[in-house]
Amino acid sequence: CKSPVDRCFIRPRPRLTTLPHTGRTDVVTVTPWLAPIVWESTFDPVLMDAIFKPQNLTIAATVFAVGKYVQFLKDFLKTSEQFFFIGFNVHIYVFTDRPNDVPKVQLAPGRKVSVRVVQSSQRWQEISARRMEMVHTLLLELSDSTHFIFCLDVDSKFHGRWGSESLGELVAVVHPGYYGNPRSRFPFERRTKSRAYMAPSDGDFYYCGGAFGGSVDQVLALTQTCSKNYRDDEKEGVEAAWQEESHLNRYFWENKPSKVLSPEYLWQDFKPRNPEIRIIRFSGVIKNYAAIRPNV
Numbered sequence: 607c608k609s610p611v612d613r614c615f616i617r618p619r620p621r622l623t624t625l626p627h628t629g630r631t632d633v634v635t636v637t638p639w640l641a642p643i644v645w646e647s648t649f650d651p652v653l654m655d656a657i658f659k660p661q662n663l664t665i666a667a668t669v670f671a672v673g674k675y676v677q678f679l680k681d682f683l684k685t686s687e688q689f690f691f692i693g694f695n696v697h698i699y700v701f702t703d704r705p706n707d708v709p710k711v712q713l714a715p716g717r718k719v720s721v722r723v724v725q726s727s728q729r730w731q732e733i734s735a736r737r738m739e740m741v742h743t744l745l746l747e748l749s750d751s752t753h754f755i756f757c758l759d760v761d762s763k764f765h766g767r768w769g770s771e772s773l774g775e776l777v778a779v780v781h782p783g784y785y786g787n788p789r790s791r792f793p794f795e796r797r798t799k800s801r802a803y804m805a806p807s808d809g810d811f812y813y814c815g816g817a818f819g820g821s822v823d824q825v826l827a828l829t830q831t832c833s834k835n836y837r838d839d840e841k842e843g844v845e846a847a848w849q850e851e852s853h854l855n856r857y858f859w860e861n862k863p864s865k866v867l868s869p870e871y872l873w874q875d876f877k878p879r880n881p882e883i884r885i886i887r888f889s890g891v892i893k894n895y896a897a898i899r900p901n902v
C-alpha cells in the first residue's frame with residue numbers, strides 16, 4: 607500500500623449498521639443541519655492529512671497583540687510551531703501597535719510570520735471588536751494563494767494537534783464556558799436595539815469569539831457583516847454584550863457553519879478538564895485582566 611490514503615482499504619472498514627469503533631457516543635458529533643462537530647476520535651488524522659497535504663494549501667492565521675498583550679505572542683507563536691497545521695504552508699499575521707516587541711521565533715520551512723501595525727485604543731472592548739474590520743481589510747489584500755484562515759485570540763497556547771480536520775468553508779468553535787447550558791443561558795445579545803440581537807428561542811450553540819475561520823471568501827463575508835453591524839450599532843450608541851463575539855453568534859445563527867469545532871479547540875486553563883474533553887488543543891491562559899487591559 608503506497609500512501610496513507612490507500613491505508614483506508616486495509617484498516618477495518620466502518621460498518622454502517624454498527625457504531626464505528628472510532629466514533630464517539632458520549633457527545634454530539636453532528637449538528638441538526640448535518641455539519642460535523644469535531645472531537646477527538648471522530649476523525650483519522652493520518653487519513654485527513656493524506657487528503658489535504660497534496661493540495662499544497664496555505665493556511666493564514668490572524669492574531670492581535672495590542673498594548674500589553676504582546677507578552678502572549680512568544681508562547682502563542684512557539685506552540686503554533688509545534689501543533690498548528692504542521693506540514694502545511696502557514697502564514698501568521700500579527701497585528702500590533704508594538705512591532706519592536708514582537709519576539710523572533712524559529713519557524714519551520716513553509717511557515718511565515720508577518721507584522722502589521724495597528725492603532726491602540728483606550729478600551730479593550732474596541733481592540734477586541736475592531737479585529738473584525740482589520741481582518742476584513744487583510745483578506746481584501748490577500749492573493750488567491752491563501753486558501754483558509756483562522757482568527758485566534760493571542761492570550762492562548764496550543765497543547766495538541768490543530769490541523770486539517772478543522773478545515774471547512776465556515777468554521778465555528780463552541781465556547782467552552784456554555785456548552786453544557788440550555789439555550790436560555792447563552793450570553794447572546796438580548797436587546798432588540800442591537801444588530802446582534804437574538805430572541806429567546808434563537809441560537810444553536812454559543813460560539814466563541816476567540817477562534818473561528820473558514821475559506822477566505824466566507825470569512826470575508828463574515829468579517830464584513832460583523833464589522834458593519836458593530837459600527838452601525840456604535841453610531842447609535844449601542845455596544846453588544848460581548849462585542850464582536852455577539853455579532854459573530856448572530857452571524858452563525860443566520861449563516862450556519864459548515865463545520866463546528868468542539869471546545870477542544872478553545873479551552874480555558876482555569877477550567878478543570880471535563881471527561882468529554884479527551885485532548886485540549888488550544889487553551890486560554892490565566893491572566894490578570896486589571897494588569898494587562900487598558901481599562902477595566
Ligand SMILES: CC(=O)N[C@H]1[C@@H](OP(=O)(O)OP(=O)(O)OC[C@H]2O[C@@H](n3ccc(=O)[nH]c3=O)[C@H](O)[C@@H]2O)O[C@H](CO)[C@H](O)[C@@H]1O
Pocket residue numbers: 669670671672673674675730731733734735758759760761781814815816817848849850851872890898899900
Ligand atoms: C475565549 C474567547 O472566546 N474569548 C473572547 C472573550 O474574552 P477574552 O477575555 O478572552 O478577551 P481578551 O482579553 O482575550 O481579548 C480578545 C483579544 O483581543 C486582543 N486584545 C485585547 C485587549 C488588549 O488590550 N489587547 C489585545 O490585543 C487579543 O488578541 C485578545 O486575545 O470575549 C471577547 C469579547 O470582547 C472576545 O470575543 C474574545 O475572543
Ligand SMILES: [Mn+2]
Pocket residue numbers: 759760761816890
Ligand atoms: Mn482571550
